[in-house]
Amino acid sequence: MQNIAKKWDWEIKEYKDYILPKGASIFEEDTDKEVSCASCGIRMLFGGTYTSNSIHDETGFGYGVCRECHSEEVEEREKAREKKQKPLFDMPKPKPEYNPDYE
Numbered sequence: 001m002q003n004i005a006k007k008w009d010w011e012i013k014e015y016k017d018y019i020l021p022k023g024a025s026i027f028e029e030d031t032d033k034e035v036s037c038a039s040c041g042i043r044m045l046f047g048g049t050y051t052s053n054s055i056h057d058e059t060g061f062g063y064g065v066c067r068e069c070h071s072e073e074v075e076e077r078e079k080a081r082e083k084k085q086k087p088l089f090d091m092p093k094p095k096p097e098y099n100p101d102y103e
């Protein structure tokens with residue numbers, strides 16, 4: 001069985017080849033089967049895995065990852081999103097308008 005997948009890089013927005021830990025799985029009929037987290041390789045039951053946001057097969061389907069890795073993926077995605085929204089330079093704050101009638 002091929003153990004190479006694709007991992008989405010949120011920074012450059014491209015897939016990179018990714019070597020899966022032994023036992024990583026996309027789908028098991030038996031949710032009590034022991035599989036490996038596709039990201040950190042920790043052994044766990046398939047029923048407890050989360051579908052990865054970044055580790056995919058050729059068809060784009062996500063591998064099972066543990067809860068910790070899943071929340072890291074979500075963080076990475078959010079970070080990349082924030083960066084994208086951030087302006088390239090800080091806009092100067094508009095100066096309060098001078099009102100001659102006020103003085």
Ligand SMILES: [Zn+2]
Nearest residue numbers: 037040066069
């Ligand atoms: Zn993990």
